[in-house]
Amino acid sequence: MQFITDNLLSLILFSPLLGGLIVLLLPGGNKELVRRGALALSLIPFILTLVAWFGFNAAAEVDGFRFQQQVAWYPAINSSFHLGVDGLSLSMVLLTTLLAPVAILASFSVEEKIKPYMALFLALETGMLGVFLSLDLLLFFVFWELGLVPMYFLIDQWGSKTGERELWGGMKVSARRYASFKFMVYTMAGSLGLLLAIQMLGVVSGTFDMLALFQTWPGLTGSLFGLSIETVKSVAFWAFAIAFAIKVPVWPFHTWLPDAHTEAPTAGSMILAGVLLKLGAYGFLRLVLPLYPAEAAQYAPVLALLATAAIIFGALSAYAQTDFKRLVAYSSVNHMGFVVLGIAAAAYAAGTESATIALNGVVLQMFNHGISAAAMFFLVGVIYERTHTRDLGAWGGLFPLVPVFGGLLIFSSMSSLGLPGLNGFVSEFLVVRGAWPIFTLFTALSMIGLLFTGAYILKGIASTLHGPLNEKWKGHISDISRREILVLAPLVVLMLWLGLWPAWLLSVINQAVVGLFG
Amino acid sequence: MIPYILSAIVFLPIVAGAVLLFLPPSNRQLIYRFALAVALLAFLLSIVVYFSFDAAGPRYQFLEKYDWLPALGISYHVGVDGITAPLVLLTGVVIFTGVIISQRIDERPREFFAFLFILASGVFGVFVSLDLFALFFFYEIAVFPMYLLIALWGWKQTREYAAMKLTLYLFIGSVVALVGSLAMYFASGLDTFDMLALEGANFSADFQNFWFPFVFFGFAVLGGIFPFHNWSPDGHVAAPTAVSMFHAGVLMKLGAFAALRVGIMLLPIGAHTHMPWIILLTLVNVVYGAFIAMVQTDFKYMIGFSSVSHMGLVTMGFATLTYNGFVGASVQMVSHGVMTALFFAIVGMVYDQAHTREIPKLGGLMRIMPFAAVAFIIGGLVSMGMPGFSGFIAEFPIFMGLWAGGYPLIAIIAAISIAVTAAYILRAIGRVFFGELPAELEGHMHDIQPSEKLALGILCLIMITIGIYPNVILPMVQAGVNTVLALVGGS
Numbered sequence A: 001m002q003f004i005t006d007n008l009l010s011l012i013l014f015s016p017l018l019g020g021l022i023v024l025l026l027p028g029g030n031k032e033l034v035r036r037g038a039l040a041l042s043l044i045p046f047i048l049t050l051v052a053w054f055g056f057n058a059a060a061e062v063d064g065f066r067f068q069q070q071v072a073w074y075p076a077i078n079s080s081f082h083l084g085v086d087g088l089s090l091s092m093v094l095l096t097t098l099l100a101p102v103a104i105l106a107s108f109s110v111e112e113k114i115k116p117y118m119a120l121f122l123a124l125e126t127g128m129l130g131v132f133l134s135l136d137l138l139l140f141f142v143f144w145e146l147g148l149v150p151m152y153f154l155i156d157q158w159g160s161k162t163g164e165r166e167l168w169g170g171m172k173v174s175a176r177r178y179a180s181f182k183f184m185v186y187t188m189a190g191s192l193g194l195l196l197a198i199q200m201l202g203v204v205s206g207t208f209d210m211l212a213l214f215q216t217w218p219g220l221t222g223s224l225f226g227l228s229i230e231t232v233k234s235v236a237f238w239a240f241a242i243a244f245a246i247k248v249p250v251w252p253f254h255t256w257l258p259d260a261h262t263e264a265p266t267a268g269s270m271i272l273a274g275v276l277l278k279l280g281a282y283g284f285l286r287l288v289l290p291l292y293p294a295e296a297a298q299y300a301p302v303l304a305l306l307a308t309a310a311i312i313f314g315a316l317s318a319y320a321q322t323d324f325k326r327l328v329a330y331s332s333v334n335h336m337g338f339v340v341l342g343i344a345a346a347a348y349a350a351g352t353e354s355a356t357i358a359l360n361g362v363v364l365q366m367f368n369h370g371i372s373a374a375a376m377f378f379l380v381g382v383i384y385e386r387t388h389t390r391d392l393g394a395w396g397g398l399f400p401l402v403p404v405f406g407g408l409l410i411f412s413s414m415s416s417l418g419l420p421g422l423n424g425f426v427s428e429f430l431v432v433r434g435a436w437p438i439f440t441l442f443t444a445l446s447m448i449g450l451l452f453t454g455a456y457i458l459k460g461i462a463s464t465l466h467g468p469l470n471e472k473w474k475g476h477i478s479d480i481s482r483r484e485i486l487v488l489a490p491l492v493v494l495m496l497w498l499g500l501w502p503a504w505l506l507s508v509i510n511q512a513v514v515g516l517f518g
Numbered sequence B: 001m002i003p004y005i006l007s008a009i010v011f012l013p014i015v016a017g018a019v020l021l022f023l024p025p026s027n028r029q030l031i032y033r034f035a036l037a038v039a040l041l042a043f044l045l046s047i048v049v050y051f052s053f054d055a056a057g058p059r060y061q062f063l064e065k066y067d068w069l070p071a072l073g074i075s076y077h078v079g080v081d082g083i084t085a086p087l088v089l090l091t092g093v094v095i096f097t098g099v100i101i102s103q104r105i106d107e108r109p110r111e112f113f114a115f116l117f118i119l120a121s122g123v124f125g126v127f128v129s130l131d132l133f134a135l136f137f138f139y140e141i142a143v144f145p146m147y148l149l150i151a152l153w154g155w156k157q158t159r160e161y162a163a164m165k166l167t168l169y170l171f172i173g174s175v176v177a178l179v180g181s182l183a184m185y186f187a188s189g190l191d192t193f194d195m196l197a198l199e200g201a202n203f204s205a206d207f208q209n210f211w212f213p214f215v216f217f218g219f220a221v222l223g224g225i226f227p228f229h230n231w232s233p234d235g236h237v238a239a240p241t242a243v244s245m246f247h248a249g250v251l252m253k254l255g256a257f258a259a260l261r262v263g264i265m266l267l268p269i270g271a272h273t274h275m276p277w278i279i280l281l282t283l284v285n286v287v288y289g290a291f292i293a294m295v296q297t298d299f300k301y302m303i304g305f306s307s308v309s310h311m312g313l314v315t316m317g318f319a320t321l322t323y324n325g326f327v328g329a330s331v332q333m334v335s336h337g338v339m340t341a342l343f344f345a346i347v348g349m350v351y352d353q354a355h356t357r358e359i360p361k362l363g364g365l366m367r368i369m370p371f372a373a374v375a376f377i378i379g380g381l382v383s384m385g386m387p388g389f390s391g392f393i394a395e396f397p398i399f400m401g402l403w404a405g406g407y408p409l410i411a412i413i414a415a416i417s418i419a420v421t422a423a424y425i426l427r428a429i430g431r432v433f434f435g436e437l438p439a440e441l442e443g444h445m446h447d448i449q450p451s452e453k454l455a456l457g458i459l460c461l462i463m464i465t466i467g468i469y470p471n472v473i474l475p476m477v478q479a480g481v482n483t484v485l486a487l488v489g490g491s
Helices: A002-006 A008-025 A031-058 A087-109 A114-133 A137-146 A148-158 A175-205 A210-219 A229-247 A256-263 A266-291 A293-320 A324-348 A353-387 A403-417 A423-435 A440-465 A482-500 A503-517 B005-020 B028-052 B084-100 B109-128 B132-153 B159-188 B205-220 B231-238 B241-264 B268-295 B299-320 B323-354 B370-383 B390-404 B408-433 B450-468 B474-488
Strands: A066-074 A079-085 A164-166 A172-174 B061-069 B074-080
Touching (some): A002 A031, A008 A031, A008 A079, A008 A087, A008 A114, A031 A066, A079 A114, A087 A114, A087 A266, A087 A482, A114 A137, A114 A148, A114 A266, A137 A148, A137 A210, A148 A175, A148 A266, A175 A210, A175 A256, A210 A266, A229 A266, A229 A293, A256 A324, A266 A293, A293 A324, A293 A440, A324 A353, A353 A503, A403 A440, A423 A440, B005 B028, B005 B061, B005 B074, B005 B109, B074 B109, B084 B450, B109 B241, B132 B159, B159 B205, B159 B231, B205 B241, B241 B268, B241 B474, B268 B408, B268 B474, B299 B390, B323 B370, B323 B390, B323 B450, B370 B450, B390 B450
Antiparallel strands (some): A066 A079, A164 A172, B061 B074
């Protein structure tokens, strides 16, 4: 027991990876064993996270990072294996370890090469958790990049089988290869600036420890490389910001997202939208705001403008889609826009009450979007498995054929829409309430985006469930299965719970927001 | 401290090579087993050297010194420091894995292994020599068998051309370096070729500025420095698999290392004068090499140009003349050596079965040889500098060295190569190992043998171990770099 509490974060971090290795050693012929084994193994980090969650709450009044661990890792350049959580990272860790078993349960329908699939999935979980848990800048980058590799292979190998893309030169490649390649190279290229900026910070400061850098870096004066420190910091700020903006994704860096989300296997999309996008927003909160408070305030209007564009164009693009999965993918651009809007507002007016409200909303919105986007992608996957099409025009009037599915789809859509009483409303309200006095115009414009959110959500529901019944599906479509309901159950419960009583999560988030930016 | 261990390592292969020539040529089984046993022994000895090197101990360890030509101040003086101990291990690994995968050498295997072992002796000799003359002696021993190995056992279409080109480039380079070294010998007035003595020769600034380029470029040709890199991809492609592994994995390190040991360490003022423009050449190596690799359709040429790009990072790290740059470059020599040996081994395995190296004509090999495919993916991740693997551990400090040395623009431009590398590696993985197996290859391909899996497994294990736990190599490298810095100055 002592061992567990002393090494809690390391255990959370590495238990999925170890689980993945165990899965590889299971006998391959027994698919059911591999599936259940992977599910059982993915529950371990979740249980450990609950231990951390309740241990954390007991000491919520303590400022700063809990459960810290620090071991020498790369002493030649002063980088150490330093983990720790505050309310911000802990809520993201909870989201990750919760969605992982859910996504693995959703993957029970995968039939091909399930051993490497499950192993990669668990490795991906370690990569994402590492980003949330790291308190060392180099370690952060290590996990930031490492998570790309499993995702690349998940899309490339288990993505949708149909579809082709023509490249320049007329060569044709499968859509999933195109999407995975674009995802990987786009993100890696986007991270180059981050990599360079991290190197520069390390050279200038002589350490990669975030807690030390938060103290020294923002107050640094003088000149570097023959340039004024302000210029260097501005460039470094944009290097960080662009890397994270690509991941979020902020308009106009979002073009990898619809491809990757659409071609990924269902569970891959769930994790992509549910957790991977949060990595970018987390980067803004964990690194950009504390390291570059002045630059963040200076450039916040630009970010707010891009966020507003993401909200409006994301919604409009979603409305224009005929592919249900693409529609949901663009809805992520729309919803994550609110996250960035809140971050920009908080950066502009750091320390004010509105900023605190906005940041609380931002983190809650990250959590909420994780849950509802995962649910939406899963529901699209459910109907795709039955009909082998994602074309919105191919369905229609399915509600009487699949009543339970229909109910769940409407419920999740309403959560995504921001219906009061469900989770999305609370967080979007907080963001808007916080951002309104700071960026009134942008916030007002983004309300237009919210209008279109309603439009595309209803379009999705209407063209699947309502209207005249497409006779083709009569007798060929079965309602949602018990396993699939089990996948959705925790998500649906959380949507309602967070909508009615978000305080349990907000109190943890608020601790971090006040501690960091208060 | 085990006495005579370095001499044992240096002379074991060449003696074994001589013995090989007396074995009956018809008994191939015996020849292969004998070669394998010798390679294993060399590997084990190099492991002993690596793990008994004391990072906190004296600068050079396992020292041996005997007079050779005392009248000229030439001695047989060997020892390893923190930079060369890992390189000795690297050589041991590559010779062992290279012999393992050379099972299918049908033509005169006896002579093949004999030459390969002579080459190995030369390589070991250069890494451990502390005498300038001995270093040249072993250097030529390492270069000469390359000619025969490529010309006799190489790819039939280009082997004569490639062998001749390689030999000419390297001989001219070594002659230029030799001239510089002789200048040092005469100017020092110490009547010795002992490098430890020459380190204290206090050459004048003018002397150093004039002779540094001779010595540095003379050796750096073998390190593949732009614009003298042209021999290297041709040589890689024409060489038989084990020789390519040796060539890219170890021999190119020989050039970079000798440029460091003789050029930078003996002529530090010259290094400070010239590095600010030499670093531009290494930048060309890194970025241009990566772009050229991207447009290759021949699998082996792609790997060959990727070596040019990655070796550019080694010389770039040296050229920063900073602590981080030296540390990164030293780790990169090992990391790249292992990675590229792995690449060439796999390319060889694919070519042996498919009889083509055209990337568009390959496909779907994941199903046929999953172990090799996964190993190639691991090597690919190292190549693109993915964190968690040795490439990242090596490249990150090199870039830090660029920042610390005051070359922020170079760092930014060089970073492009990371994205380009990712693009061509992913493309190769996607085309060769995934997708559909071409119809004409159906039935002609089979999985690799267990011994080959062992070889690939060893190489992968090293790359992952360094990536996850860099301290397995760093204390040693740091100790070595500190002595370099003591000569070169800086922090």
